[in-house]
Amino acid sequence: MWPLFYRGVESGAIKVITRKIASSDIDLICRHREMMFSEAGRNPDDLLAMAGPFKDWLGPRLDNGTYFGFVIEDEGRAVAAVGLMEIDWPPHPLHPTEPRRGYVFNVYVEPGYRRRGIAQQLMQAAEQEFTARGIGYLILHATTAGRPIYERNGWVATSEMAKVLSIKS
Template identity: 60%
Template structure:
């Protein structure tokens, strides 16, 4: 039976594995992911502990099959949220291959929207992989004008 539960400190290794697999499946270089994962783990551990990184797991009976990470980020008031100085941020959405196309990611996104509503957040962002883009678009998410560039040292 599929159900969800909030993330816990003990989910650290699972979240790191899901993030690694998410990026690997999106075509990222495994050598870079091998460097990134310990740094991500060190970053994530205190944030899981203090609740500034939160989210949900989907479980099939007691086996975790998917997860979603959430944050409330400091952001200046913006035309898309003119009266609020923060945004919701969705990251690390991952569903195990054996459980895809069952509506699990949609369920996790519903949990995310409820969590943002409970925190009074009126605007949220995410970065979508090609695989995730149809889901988000179907849930009413829109592409923005964001651009990015690595800053050279």
């Protein structure tokens, strides 16, 4: 179990605890993911279309442990979370002997808890978890709001690009 973390804030002290994600967190993860994309300006219709398939995808991965991560709670109420996965990836000049990458995603801190170091705590927990698993190269996709937090913690932009193909079902 992760240690308790105390931090003073303007409205008084909060008491938060970091714990490992569980299968029972599925609705929290889905809600946080939708809020994250909504705040990033994504189309509400696209988010609605994604909701069911994402939950269907997530459930088995929570159950078998391939989706793992951490939740931060304030007096028993979940206020932030991060999702993690190990990605099978060929050795690369940035990780020449390691056939895996760590993927960090679904990072979300509820609005009333931002700017209190909670995102930093999530990222530290993620880095510790990947280190314990022997994974030394991590990737994520940053929102505009999240980018400064990651950059302050040593993350750098890469040359990755993306393209969406039209697939008829």
